Amino acid sequence: MTDVFLEYHTDDPELVKLAEDFWQLTPENFWQYSVKELLSRTGKRRQELMGTVHAAALAVCRNIRCVECNSPFIVRTRTDLPTKPWLYSTYRCLTCIQAELAEERRREAEKEAIENQRLMAVLEVLKSNQDPYDYRLIPYYDAIVACSVMIQSESACESGDIGRLNQLGLCASDGLARRLAAQLHSRRIFRFGESTGVEALSSNSKDASDYQYWALMVDWRFAPSVDQSSFGNVLRQLNAVIENSKGTDEFVQAVRQIWWETSRDAIEQHLRLQLRQYGMPEFSVGEKFKESFDYLLERFSVPKARYIIYRVAKNAAALSTRVDFNRPRAINTIPGAIIRDCDRAIADNWNINGYTYKWDTEEPQLFTFIFDRLLRTGIAGFRLTSGVLLEQVLKQQWEERYMFAPGSETVQ
Numbered sequence: 001m002t003d004v005f006l007e008y009h010t011d012d013p014e015l016v017k018l019a020e021d022f023w024q025l026t027p028e029n030f031w032q033y034s035v036k037e038l039l040s041r042t043g044k045r046r047q048e049l050m051g052t053v054h055a056a057a058l059a060v061c062r063n064i065r066c067v068e069c070n071s072p073f074i075v076r077t078r079t080d081l082p083t084k085p086w087l088y089s090t091y092r093c094l095t096c097i098q099a100e101l102a103e104e105r106r107r108e109a110e111k112e113a114i115e116n117q118r119l120m121a122v123l124e125v126l127k128s129n130q131d132p133y134d135y136r137l138i139p140y141y142d143a144i145v146a147c148s149v150m151i152q153s154e155s156a157c158e159s160g161d162i163g164r165l166n167q168l169g170l171c172a173s174d175g176l177a178r179r180l181a182a183q184l185h186s187r188r189i190f191r192f193g194e195s196t197g198v199e200a201l202s203s204n205s206k207d208a209s210d211y212q213y214w215a216l217m218v219d220w221r222f223a224p225s226v227d228q229s230s231f232g233n234v235l236r237q238l239n240a241v242i243e244n245s246k247g248t249d250e251f252v253q254a255v256r257q258i259w260w261e262t263s264r265d266a267i268e269q270h271l272r273l274q275l276r277q278y279g280m281p282e283f284s285v286g287e288k289f290k291e292s293f294d295y296l297l298e299r300f301s302v303p304k305a306r307y308i309i310y311r312v313a314k315n316a317a318a319l320s321t322r323v324d325f326n327r328p329r330a331i332n333t334i335p336g337a338i339i340r341d342c343d344r345a346i347a348d349n350w351n352i353n354g355y356t357y358k359w360d361t362e363e364p365q366l367f368t369f370i371f372d373r374l375l376r377t378g379i380a381g382f383r384l385t386s387g388v389l390l391e392q393v394l395k396q397q398w399e400e401r402y403m404f405a406p407g408s409e410t411v412q
């Protein structure tokens with residue numbers, strides 16, 4: 001039979017009797033007195049009765065003991081009285097369980113600290129990398145990005161310190177900023193800067209030759225120059241590369257790639273902003289979306305494409321309020337709607353003004369760089385240049401013929 005032992009906290013015979021009766025078992029392991037009976041005998045309410053019983057005595061079950069410290073099982077309510085003691089063969093008391101949890105937490109913290117130190121060591125090696133880079137041989141694409149960074153960052157020109165790439169306004173989204181940073185790091189042009197925190201490294205990193213990082217959390221710096229020149233001079237070298245290779249195949253490919261990347265990014269971001277205004281859910285850019293963005297940008301400049309995006313987003317939001325539609329379904333109609341609007345705009349010869357942000361401060365810096373520095377058209381070129389027009393421009397002897405007369409804009 002279950003053995004309940006009482007440790008009394010009182011010598012008041014009335015209270016001792018109440019505790020005794022409360023915990024009294026019959027030889028068959030049933031309660032001698034029901035709670036109801038005790039309540040009516042004492043005239044107490046249930047909670048009051050329990051309080052009095054607990055204050056009078058601690059009930060312990062001596063044939064169940066903690067496997068760690070051998071302390072007996074403490075019975076708090078009738079329902080947790082173990083009438084089947086063999087089920088408690090691995091019983092651990094609360095104190096031992098808490099001690100074990102605390103020990104586990106301590107071991108975890110210790111492991112974490114060791115792991116952190118390991119990553120710090122990897123990070124220190126990455127930060128101290130002073131392998132020089134020859135900026136005179138930089139690929140054209142990388143030169144455009146590096147030069148844009150220098151235009152946007154005084155500290156980059158002075159000490160080579162870039163900081164977080166997504167804070168320089170090179171492009172519309174963090175996603176593209178991340179890709180650009182990763183690209184220039186893989187080319188050994190961007191290095192880990194001194195102020196980079198250890199959280200920028202993934203714990204999968206093994207050593208300074210096998211590591212993973214979050215490109216947006218790295219405080220980047222430029223690699224030192226092979227001829228030990230200042231970063232002001234590096235900027236001059238980058239400018240020379242950019243001027244000297246204008247019109248080459250490498251130039252054409254780089255301008256094409258950067259215009260497309262920055263434009264797709266700007267359009268996607270514009271669509272996200274528009275949809276957010278209507279409280280529409282986020283969307284992921286699958287093949288259909290990509291196709292529709294490319295269809296749009298082949299035919300329209302970014303400012304004009306933004307107008308089409310604005311229309312399409314507004315229509316999708318309106319559609320989502322219809323009873324036979326829901327918001328995800330309305331979002332699925334967007335790629336088709338973009339293509340239809342493109343076709344209609346061209347067929348009906350819409351006169352689209354397009355939408356631009358402030359050219360020098362708000363438009364992605366890579367656009368400013370392409371149109372001010374490389375194509376020398378300024379914002380007028382940006383307002384007009386679609387993917388198709390860009391190809392024509394790049395094939396022309398662009399410096400002589402690519403001229404824009406402001407005010408003469410129509411769709412294409």
Ligand SMILES: [Zn+2]
Binds near residue numbers: 068092094097
């Ligand atoms: Zn214990």
